[in-house]
Amino acid sequence: MSKRQAHRQGFIAIVVVLWLLGHGGAVLAAGMGIDDARHLLSRTGFGPTWAEIRRYAALSRTEGVERLLDESGTTAVTPPPDWVGVYPPPVAMRTLSEEARQRINQERREQSLQLVAWWFAEMRATPSPLTERMTLFWHGHFTSALNKVSLPILMYRQNVLLRYHALGRFDALLHEIAKDPAMLRYLDGAVNRKARPNENFAREVMELFTLGEGHYTEADVKAAARSFTGWSIDWQNGSLCFRSLWHDSGVKTLLGHRGTFDGDQVLDLLLQRPETARHVVRKFWREFVSPQPDAAEVERLARAFRQNHYEIKPLLRMLLESPAFWTPANRGALIKSPVEFLLGMERQLSINPLSDNTVLALSSQLGQNLLNPPNVKGWPGGEDWLDGRTVLLRRVVARQWSAARRPRPATTRTKQPGQKPVPLDEQPLDFEIQPWVKQFGANADWHAQAERLLLPLPPLRRPATTLPPIQYVQGLLLDPVFQLK
């Protein structure tokens, strides 16, 4: 750590301590306290439970952030579906009979559902929700979509790659994802060759993955596309292969540099530009802090991100310890994504979902179809999660999932016109209100505690405490503030 950085961090620590002092000595003595713990965990996980919040409440903010980073992982704990171990032999779909084609498509559809269900299971089971939040973050940044990639096994492998680097190094992840077969397929890199350069990946890597729009020219796109030629897919095993005959080894001019660049050299040039760190840091800010990145803070974090060789953990540490992360003005400033909303409710109410298929269908209808982002820009997020349709659908889910009696399958409305109803093959497990209320302790004001658990801000329509407990909880879940984190 440079002297300057140490100085800066010392300054932040002082600011944090001063802010804490303003919030009462009790917080300092007993750790960050319930509200801060709730804030930290809901911004870095999927709806924290009361037990998790209490555990973190005893830690200081710095200790809490440190524990989140220490406990992050690089692999999933949930066993994947069996078929991910075997790469299917390539088939020429055009030579197949209609029947055979349909059989393969049906198999792929089932596999893709199994894959998303596996990821949801991992998000529930993981000892490090932050690892899954970051994996999901990178899935929305380095997007690929099954509907174009078409082979579920390639999307599985990409998911493994994203998780492996989720809290590692951004530069390493960029180099790996550029050679990832699912990405090569999604952005047409696999068919990019000297005789016919395909600009799709070259453009998006600059616009979305690194520099951001406005920091490159059309000529740069063409030069980069030529440099990336030759990175292709060996369809015998679905892995990267370099086709040297397809590679354009001529001289290119890119971002003011001249050379016989190959793909890795282009990526290094992009990583040298300060715009790249700024672009990524702004995205982190919108993911963890608030919808409006603070320009001076972005500059500070981006400079440190580059100095730290694009290591993600130090960036996250600085971000989560920054005054902006903790300021009361930013509490509840973000809107929960559909995945955070659905998994968060499962976790916070200690209920089992109706079935995997139901949860997957709901997530998709709420605008987050995992493994199929809407386009290469990923999910826009923020206020775009909520519109006239999804506001209402979130309320339907909140009402159903918190009901004392789960709806019978025949009356469950998760079906869109023209689609088959989602089968509910699982025994519904009701929201058990009595043990849920008891978790807050025998003597505590459970109404107030439930509010602190479920809402980041005071409710706009506070339910009466005279209501039956389950209706009181439902009132909190239906409050607009429940949509925030």
Add this chain to the structure above:
Amino acid sequence: MKRRAFIQSLGAATIATALPAWPQPASSTDTGGHRLLILIALKGGNDGLNTVVPFADPHYYKLRPTLGIAPDQALKLTEKEGLHPQLEPLLAAWNARELAVLRGVGYPEPNLSHFRSMDIWETASRSNQTLTTGWLDRAFGSDSKPTRGTLDAIVVGTDETHCLHGGDARVITMADLGQFRRQAQLLGTPPSVVPAQASLRHLLQLERTIRASAARMKAAPQFKASFNPDPFGRAVRTACDVIASRDRVGLAVVHLSLNGFDTHIRQVATQARLLKTLSEGLMSLRAGLKELGAWHDTLVLTYSEFGRRPKENANAGTDHGTAAVHFAIGGRVKGGLHGAAPNLANLDNNGNARFTLDFRRIYATVLEKWWGMESQDVLGGRFQPLQFL
């Protein structure tokens, strides 16, 4: 950005030219207030050259050795141009003189990124200018918009559109009318406080619009018209269901999307399927709106982020291009060809056609001739309206 800030950003030169009066609609009793605009986004960048085929142009077949549509395949509109064979259903509208074909549509210094170019179209910005409000949002925020209802616009389906972003337009998104009405009934009472968080204010505004619109909408009517069971057909059906209540809510815009036009690879089958879906959907829409007596007050416009490159690529597809073809359809549309077909013998440095018709002229036509309002402060400059209305 609020409207005032937008106007300030335009600069003094534009303001000075914003003074001349705009043309009023022909009839004094007809204020254009209840006229409906239906926008259909063809997402991914539809290939205009294979949508309206210049089959008499030898350059076309040179550029499209495998993708070119043969003269006897194209549905002839003139001696030089014909529709893609899957657009056959549109011939009914063409023969009724209700289909205008807008050719060579684009803008100066084209941007070939999907997102950026879609933003340029949806915010009606210049190529090098970033606006945060959609062109229709600014129209609804404009003092010269003749009427405002409870609800300005409906976005059908799950796709977002930047056209209506900005906060001035009252918009809801829905997939199904019946479901919307049932769920709206269960919204709680509106809170009396104005929260500090922008996220929360956004949510409360959505709730207000939902409550007010649902209270005024009637149940979906029965139609004799048939609607395809695919997602686009269902979206068209929902559009018709909602339009049945247009006068009760003051609806002026309906937005639909059709995805998948980014045909870098194996374009033939994909585009054929999409154009079939589009043309059948358009004809269901026309039939449904005729039953509602709304077709005469409806203007349907297609748009897309860009066209595609004239020269096909090595993957039997086409890359991002410029000048595109779009359709205007409606009971009062003056059918026929508008604008000039792009010159395939004179391509730009990227191998793309040069546009002949600025898309903002289409918007100016909508604003001035369809809604009888001023267009300059909405569009940030003077754009000559077209003759398709």
